[in-house]
Amino acid sequence: MSENALILKWKEFIKTDASPGIILVLASLIALILANSPLSPAYNSFLEFPVSIVLGSFEISKPLVLWINDGLMAIFFFVVGLEIKRELLYGQLASKDQVILPFLAAIAGIIFPALIYVALNYEDAIAMNGWAIPSATDIAFALGLFILFGKHLPPSLKLFLLSVAIIDDIGAVIIIALFYSTDLAPNSLIIASVGLVALFLFNRLKLSSKTPFILVSIVVWAAVLKSGVHATLAGFAVALFIPIAKEKSESMSYQIEHGLHPWIAFFVLPVFAFSNAGVELIGTSVSEFFTPVTFGIIGGLFIGKQLGIFAACYAAIKLNLCKLPKDATWTQLYAVCLLCGVGFTMSLFIGSLAFEEQGLAYQTQVKVGVLVGSILSGVLGAVLIKRSSNKIKVEG
Numbered sequence: 525m526s527e528n529a530l531i532l533k534w535k536e537f538i539k540t541d542a543s544p545g546i547i548l549v550l551a552s553l554i555a556l557i558l559a560n561s562p563l564s565p566a567y568n569s570f571l572e573f574p575v576s577i578v579l580g581s582f583e584i585s586k587p588l589v590l591w592i593n594d595g596l597m598a599i600f601f602f603v604v605g606l607e608i609k610r611e612l613l614y615g616q617l618a619s620k621d622q623v624i625l626p627f628l629a630a631i632a633g634i635i636f637p638a639l640i641y642v643a644l645n646y647e648d649a650i651a652m653n654g655w656a657i658p659s660a661t662d663i664a665f666a667l668g669l670f671i672l673f674g675k676h677l678p679p680s681l682k683l684f685l686l687s688v689a690i691i692d693d694i695g696a697v698i699i700i701a702l703f704y705s706t707d708l709a710p711n712s713l714i715i716a717s718v719g720l721v722a723l724f725l726f727n728r729l730k731l732s733s734k735t736p737f738i739l740v741s742i743v744v745w746a747a748v749l750k751s752g753v754h755a756t757l758a759g760f761a762v763a764l765f766i767p768i769a770k771e772k773s774e775s776m777s778y779q780i781e782h783g784l785h786p787w788i789a790f791f792v793l794p795v796f797a798f799s800n801a802g803v804e805l806i807g808t809s810v811s812e813f814f815t816p817v818t819f820g821i822i823g824g825l826f827i828g829k830q831l832g833i834f835a836a837c838y839a840a841i842k843l844n845l846c847k848l849p850k851d852a853t854w855t856q857l858y859a860v861c862l863l864c865g866v867g868f869t870m871s872l873f874i875g876s877l878a879f880e881e882q883g884l885a886y887q888t889q890v891k892v893g894v895l896v897g898s899i900l901s902g903v904l905g906a907v908l909i910k911r912s913s914n915k916i917k918v919e920g
Contacts, residue, residue: 544789545668548869551794552801552895559802571799584749592799593876596792598745598759603788604693605763606781614770616687625846626687629833633688633864634659634695636832637824644820650886651817654878656699657890658824658897660870663689664793666863669902673910677856680849685860688833696870697760704877705753712751716758719744723765730767734776737766754877793869800872803891813892821871821893826900829865834858859908865901867894 558567576585586594611617617626637658645651663686670677670685722740731737741762748758768777837857840846849857875890 538786538790540671543668544664544793545666545672547790547794548662548664548668548797551797552868555798555800555802556805559804560806564804567802571802582746584746589799592796593873594749594755595745597796597873598756599784600759600788600792600796601697601756602741602759602763603781603784604697605760606766606777608690608694609764609766609768610777610781611687611690613768616683617690621846622683623687625837625840625849626684627691628836628840628845629684629861629864630688630691630695632832632836633661633692633829634699634832636835637828640823640828641820644816644823648816650879650882651820653882654817654821654875654886654890656696656703657871657875657878657894658821658828658867659692659699660696660867660874661689661692661829661864662866662868662870662898663693664789665866665868665898665902669863669866669906670860670909673906674856674859674913676913677909678849678851681852681856681860684849684852684857685863688864692864693870696874697757700754700874700877701757704874705757708752709750712747713753716744716747716751716753719747720761720765723762727765727767732776734780737762737776756873796869796873800869800876801891801895803888803895813889815889817886817889818893818896821867821875821890822897822900825865825867825871825894825897829867829901830858830861833861833864837861853912855908856912859905859912862901862905862908865905866898867901868898871898 555567558564571587571589573588574585575588575591576583608617617623638655641655641658642652645654666685666689667682670682674681719740723737723744726736726740741758744762745755745758748761749755763777766777766780767775769775772778772782834857838854841848848854871894872891875887875894879886879890
């Protein structure tokens, strides 16, 4: 195959909705291979490589993996914030009728996994820090699996999945803000607040240039990083003040979101997955992996997510609060509920916050739990979706 043909194939691939999920899988597999190969020391050295920024008396010094988790993921949460604001004002979450079912489903999908985790870890105060890990849904993975295996399913199910994932992201932001922010520094919080006020004024003044917004946003991120509040929340907060309009051509928010989306899908999330999915399996006993923390995460993702979301949907529909997604069956809805148990990047991220001070053992348990729970949810969900899709195709 010629070089031009390869480039053409690549361009066709990245245009598909499933491509971000596929690339995330590849990045994770590469991390797992490297972590369990003779290249493991090089992989770990890459993650621990020190990176510093010094401006006078101001200094930020962190290993590379924390720059990825605190810096690149702040950009991810910024885009999440832009998407959520757009959907709430002009999209699928703007209508009360459209939001009731995914809202109830997402809330149950946060609570049920947390309860399962707590039931297995309530006697261990340290382990309890991870209660929120199985409550997250990875929208890139879940949507990628839906696109790959559910080509003939009704569009209403895709809309439902996206809505649940978006509301789930809002829940994740609230959880991080309330439960994973410590040792607050008042001066830094004041600087961040002044920056947000400046962004609000820029918005009200209808500034058309992106430069002032970008410069102040960087200051807000740095201040939040130093404040004790997790830096990713700066990205979400800043997004709320970016000017938005219904017409895409007039919306700075949409233009930025559209411009950053490929970077998030094909760089930020794969780099995060590569940096956080490497679990060293060689030389470690099975008992070290399968602890209450691991089982809590697996149970939360694989059982809690599907049980909570489907139970909430069933109750809401039977009580006539809302309707089953248009042209969908209960089996198809259940399959989508299973896909919501693919936590991966968001679960790994919350896990990195929950056990940031506890060392490698807890992080390994988190990674194993997230990988196993996400794989079980993804495989079973994909199988059910594929069968439902094939049945529709044959009947059609």
